[in-house]
Amino acid sequence: MASPRTARRVGATLVATVLFLASAGTAAAHSASLRSASESLSVPQWLFLLTGGAVIGASFLLVTFATDRSFVASIHEWRRPLAGRWLDTGRSVGSTLGVVALVGVIVAGVAGPETAVRNPAVMVVWVGWWAGFAMSAYLVANAWPAIDPLRAITSRLPTAGLEYPDRLGAWPSVVGLLALVFVEVVSPLADDPRLLATTIGIYAAITLVGAVAVGPPRWFADVDPVARVFRYYGRVAPIGWGGSGFELRLPGMALTRWTDVDGPGEVAFVVALVWVTTFDGLVTTAAWGDVAGWIVDAGVPSLAVYAVAMVAGYGVFLGVYRSAARLARRTAPTYLSAPMLARAFAPPLLAIAAGYHLAHFLGYFLTLLPALGAAIQHPIAGPAAPVALVLPAWFGALELAFVLAGHVLAIWVAHAVAFDLFPDRLQAIRSQYPFIAVMIAYTTLSLWIVAEPTLAPPYL
Amino acid sequence: MTATESRPESDPEAGSSPAIDPDLEFDVPLDASAVECPHCGRPFVDERQRDLHVGLEHGDAADDAERTAFGDAIEIEREDLRLFRLKALAVLVLLYFGLLFTYSIVT
Numbered sequence: 001m002a003s004p005r006t007a008r009r010v011g012a013t014l015v016a017t018v019l020f021l022a023s024a025g026t027a028a029a030h031s032a033s034l035r036s037a038s039e040s041l042s043v044p045q046w047l048f049l050l051t052g053g054a055v056i057g058a059s060f061l062l063v064t065f066a067t068d069r070s071f072v073a074s075i076h077e078w079r080r081p082l083a084g085r086w087l088d089t090g091r092s093v094g095s096t097l098g099v100v101a102l103v104g105v106i107v108a109g110v111a112g113p114e115t116a117v118r119n120p121a122v123m124v125v126w127v128g129w130w131a132g133f134a135m136s137a138y139l140v141a142n143a144w145p146a147i148d149p150l151r152a153i154t155s156r157l158p159t160a161g162l163e164y165p166d167r168l169g170a171w172p173s174v175v176g177l178l179a180l181v182f183v184e185v186v187s188p189l190a191d192d193p194r195l196l197a198t199t200i201g202i203y204a205a206i207t208l209v210g211a212v213a214v215g216p217p218r219w220f221a222d223v224d225p226v227a228r229v230f231r232y233y234g235r236v237a238p239i240g241w242g243g244s245g246f247e248l249r250l251p252g253m254a255l256t257r258w259t260d261v262d263g264p265g266e267v268a269f270v271v272a273l274v275w276v277t278t279f280d281g282l283v284t285t286a287a288w289g290d291v292a293g294w295i296v297d298a299g300v301p302s303l304a305v306y307a308v309a310m311v312a313g314y315g316v317f318l319g320v321y322r323s324a325a326r327l328a329r330r331t332a333p334t335y336l337s338a339p340m341l342a343r344a345f346a347p348p349l350l351a352i353a354a355g356y357h358l359a360h361f362l363g364y365f366l367t368l369l370p371a372l373g374a375a376i377q378h379p380i381a382g383p384a385a386p387v388a389l390v391l392p393a394w395f396g397a398l399e400l401a402f403v404l405a406g407h408v409l410a411i412w413v414a415h416a417v418a419f420d421l422f423p424d425r426l427q428a429i430r431s432q433y434p435f436i437a438v439m440i441a442y443t444t445l446s447l448w449i450v451a452e453p454t455l456a457p458p459y460l
Numbered sequence: 461m462t463a464t465e466s467r468p469e470s471d472p473e474a475g476s477s478p479a480i481d482p483d484l485e486f487d488v489p490l491d492a493s494a495v496e497c498p499h500c501g502r503p504f505v506d507e508r509q510r511d512l513h514v515g516l517e518h519g520d521a522a523d524d525a526e527r528t529a530f531g532d533a534i535e536i537e538r539e540d541l542r543l544f545r546l547k548a549l550a551v552l553v554l555l556y557f558g559l560l561f562t563y564s565i566v567t
Contacts, residue, residue: 042567043563043566043567044566047562047563047566050559050562051559054555054559057555058552058555058556061548061551061552062552064544064545064548065545065548067541069516258483259483329487333505334504334505334509335486335487335488335492335494335503335504335505336484336485336486336487337485337486337487338487339485340484340485340486421484422509423504423509423510423512423513423516423517424508424509424512424537425537425541426537426540426541426544427509429544
C-alpha cells in the first residue's frame with residue numbers, strides 16, 4: 001500500500017518495457033529520485049543525515065519564535081464555509097464511477113495483459129488510485145466516501161444488525177492496514193495483475209460480509225483500513241467537513257483539532273501509517289538483506305522473518321511514540337495524562353505521512369500517467385508500447401522539499417495544539433521536546449533508507 | 461495576547477464554576493501536590509500555571525486578586541520566553557555555523 005517499493009518495481013518494469021526511450025537511465029530516475037537527490041549532493045552520507053536532522057531541529061526552534069497566542073490561533077482557526085449543493089450529485093456520480101472502476105479492475109486484472117505496465121488494473125489501482133487519488137485526498141479533499149464502491153454496494157444491502165464491540169475501537173483497522181502492507185511487501189502485488197484482482201476480490205468479500213454484519217456506517221468508521229487512511233489524509237487537506245458543512249481552511253490546520261483522534265487504537269493507526277512507509281523502504285536496504293539472510297540461514301522461514309520484523313518494528317515505533325508522550329509530561333511539566341497527550345499530538349504525524357507519500361508518489365504518478373491513459377484505452381488487448389514521462393533532474397530536490405514541508409507542517413500543528421492545551425507558553429514549547437527528538441530520529445532513519453541503494457527484498 | 465481561546469469555557473453571567481473541559485484527561489501522581497483551578501478544578505503543577513489558566517480561560521469570572529496574579533504570571537512568562545528565544549537563537553547560530561564549518565571541511 002504505502003509503497004515506494006511498488007513504485008520502483010512498476011517503474012523498473014516500465015523501463016524494461018518502454019523500448020523507445022533513448023535512455024533507460026533517465027527513466028529509472030523517477031523511482032529512486034529521492035535517492036538520486038541525495039547522491040547528487042557530493043557529501044558523505046552521515047553529513048546528509050546530520051543535515052536532515054538539523055533541519056528538523058532548526059524548524060522547531062524557528063516555530064517557537066511564534067509565541068503570540070492570537071497569531072497562532074488566527075492561522076488554524078481561519079475557516080471559510082463552502083456551499084455543498086453539488087455534493088449530492090457528486091456522490092451519485094462518484095459511487096457509480098467507483099463501482100464501474102471496481103468491476104473494471106477485477107475484469108482487467110483477470111483478463112487483461114499480463115505485463116503490469118500494460119494492464120489497466122495495475123495502472124488504475126497503483127497509479128490512478130494509490131498514487132493519484134490518495135494525493136488528492138490530502139492536497140484537495142477526501143472524496144473517498146463518495147467514491148468507495150464497497151460502501152456504495154453495502155449501503156444498498158440489508159444489515160444483520162450485529163453489535164460491534166466498542167472495546168475493539170480502531171484496532172481492527174490497525175491490523176487491517178498492517179496486513180495489507182504485509183501482503184504488498186511479500187507478494188508481487190504490483191507486478192501480477194491476476195494476484196491483484198484476487199486480492200481485491202478477497203478484500204471486497206471481507207468488506208461485504210463485515211459491513212452487512214455490523215452495518216456499513218460502523219464498518220467504514222471503525223474497521224475498514226482504507227477508509228480510515230483516506231479519512232486521515234483528508235484532515236491534512238484544505239477542504240473538509242467542518243461539523244455543519246464543508247469548509248475551506250489552510251492546509252493541515254484541521255489537524256489542530258486535537259479531539260479528532262479519540263482512542264488508543266486511533267493513535268496506533270496513525271503510528272502504523274507512518275511505520276508501514278518506513279517498513280516498505282527498510283526491506284529494500286542491504287542491511288536488511290544481511291540481517292534477514294543471517295536469520296533465514298539459521299532455518300527460519302522467510303515469511304516469518306518478514307512478519308516478525310513488521311510487527312516488532314511497529315511495536316518499537318508505537319512504544320517510542322508513547323514514551324515520548326510520557327516524557328512530555330515531565331518536560332512540560334503537566335498533569336495531563338500520557339494517553340491524552342499521545343492522542344493530542346498524533347494528528348501532526350499525518351502531515352508527515354502525507355509529505356512522504358507525496359515525495360514517493362508524485363514523480364511515479366506523473367511518469368506513469370501516459371501509461372495509465374493508454375492502458376485504460378486498451379483494457380483487454382493492452383497498449384502497444386506505453387509512453388513514460390521523463391522528469392527533469394530537479395525533481396529529486398522537489399521531493400526532498402515535500403518531506404521537509406510535511407515535517408514543518410507537523411511541527412507547526414503540534415505547536416498550535418500545545419498552545420491550546422497548556423496555559424504557560426514556555427510549558428507548551430517544552431512539551432514538544434520529546435516529540436521533536438523522536439521526529440529528528442525518524443527523519444534521520446527515513447533519509448538513511450532513502451539514501452541506501454534499493455535492492456529487491458530478499459528471500460521472497 | 462490575552463484571552464483568545466477557541467473553546468468557550470467560562471460563563472460570566474452564571475458566575476458558577478464552568479465544568480472542566482471533558483476532553484482533557486488527567487493523571488496526578490498520588491504523592492504529588494496539585495494546584496487546582498478554583499473555577500473548573502483543573503489540576504496544575506504550580507501556582508503560576510494555574511494563574512495563567514485562570515486569566516486565559518476564566519478571565520470574565522476572575523476576581524481582582526486573580527487578575528493581579530494573572531498579570532504577574534504573564535510578566536514572568538514573558539521574561540521566560542525572552543530568555544528562551546535568546547537560547548534558541550544561540551542554538552540556531554551554532555547549528556548554522558557548525559554545519560557550515562563541517563561542510564567546508566568535508567567537501
